[in-house]
Amino acid sequence: xxxxxxTPEVLSVLERLSTxxxxxxxxxxxxxxxxxxxxxxxxxxxxxxxxxxxxxTSTAFLGFAAKATDGFVVSVDHHLGSEENGPxxxxxxxxxxxxxxxxxxxxxxxxxxxYSLSLDEYVAPITAxxxxxxxxxxxxxxxxxxxxxxxxxxxxxxxxxxxxLVRRGGVLAIHDVxxxxxKGGRPPFEIYTRAVTSExxxxxxxxGSLYFLRRR
Ligand code: MG
Numbered sequence: 001x002x003x004x005x006x007t008p009e010v011l012s013v014l015e016r017l018s019t020x021x022x023x024x025x026x027x028x029x030x031x032x033x034x035x036x037x038x039x040x041x042x043x044x045x046x047x048x049x050x051x052x053x054x055x056x057t058s059t060a061f062l063g064f065a066a067k068a069t070d071g072f073v074v075s076v077d078h079h080l081g082s083e084e085n086g087p088x089x090x091x092x093x094x095x096x097x098x099x100x101x102x103x104x105x106x107x108x109x110x111x112x113x114x115y116s117l118s119l120d121e122y123v124a125p126i127t128a129x130x131x132x133x134x135x136x137x138x139x140x141x142x143x144x145x146x147x148x149x150x151x152x153x154x155x156x157x158x159x160x161x162x163x164x165l166v167r168r169g170g171v172l173a174i175h176d177v178x179x180x181x182x183k184g185g186r187p188p189f190e191i192y193t194r195a196v197t198s199e200x201x202x203x204x205x206x207x208g209s210l211y212f213l214r215r216r
Contacts, residue, residue: 005067006034013117014064017057024054024091025147025175030061032207033173037065037143040171044142046071049165051158052148053077053125054085055096055106056113058175062145063119071142076126076133079107082149084185130161140167146191147175155187156194163195166215172201177211184209 006014015027037048046069053059053075062073081104084091098105107127114123126133130148144166148158166172177192178184192211195201201213 005064010064010117014060017060017113025057026208029175029207029210030058032210033058033145034061034065034068036171036173036205036212037062037145038068040143041065041069041071044167044170045139047139047141048073048143048145049137049141049162050075051077051130051144051146051162052082053079053106053110054081054147056110058145058147059110059123060113060117060119062143063114063117063123065143066122067119072122072124074124074126074137075110076128076130076137077106077110077148078129079110079127080104081106082151082154084150130158134161134165137165139165140170141165142167142170143173144170145173145175146188150176150185150187152187152190155191159191159194163200168215170215171204172213172215174211174213176209177206178209 014030018025018027041048048062050059050062050073059075066073085104096104096106114120144162146158148154163172174188174192176184176188178189195213196203201215204212204214
């Protein structure tokens with residue numbers, strides 16, 4: 001392992017990040033993601049995949065895990081936002097809206113964040129759909145983080161496409177898993193349940209709605 005890249009300066013930037021990017025991903029969740037990803041990457045080839053980059057908050061924590069382990073993160077997103085980021089939703093962010101094309105565009109905010117944290121060497125953004133990306137992402141990863149769209153079809157498609165890419169002993173993380181349906185949408189919880197009942201994954205730990213499973 002390299003020296004810990006989470007210096008006090010980096011930590012204070014990361015602490016501010018979650019607020020800037022509307023608190024979809026908290027600092028505590030980020031630190032947990034960093035910890036679990038670092039462990040999995042140090043025990044393998046140092047390769048992680050993130051599904052759903054959005055503005056890059058969680059990517060930053062994964063990027064520092066890659067830096068700590070001399071690894072790299074591939075972060076996949078079409079960068080057009082998910083259904084729940086659309087204009088009629090509570091989570092809509094006006095500043096990400098491209099009026100001319102009537103769509104969300106998160107790529108430039110994502111890129112500037114990764115650049116400002118000097119993580120370019122450790123984070124490879126892929127602007128593609130799940131179908132296209134999984135056509136060429138064939139190697140097994142140590143750590144895969146699914147944090148994409150919450151629609152049923154999208155979530156299950158991400159799960160069926162990426163879960164097989166976790167190496168044996170590697171870790172699958174899923175965000176926004178709410179056992180209580182009043183706290184959040186069902187699909188992330190349903191794919192988590194699918195994973196544990198598939199007998200291919202076992203529950204490791206969770207922090208709030210951020211769940212970690214190990215591939216058998
Ligand atoms: Mg999320």
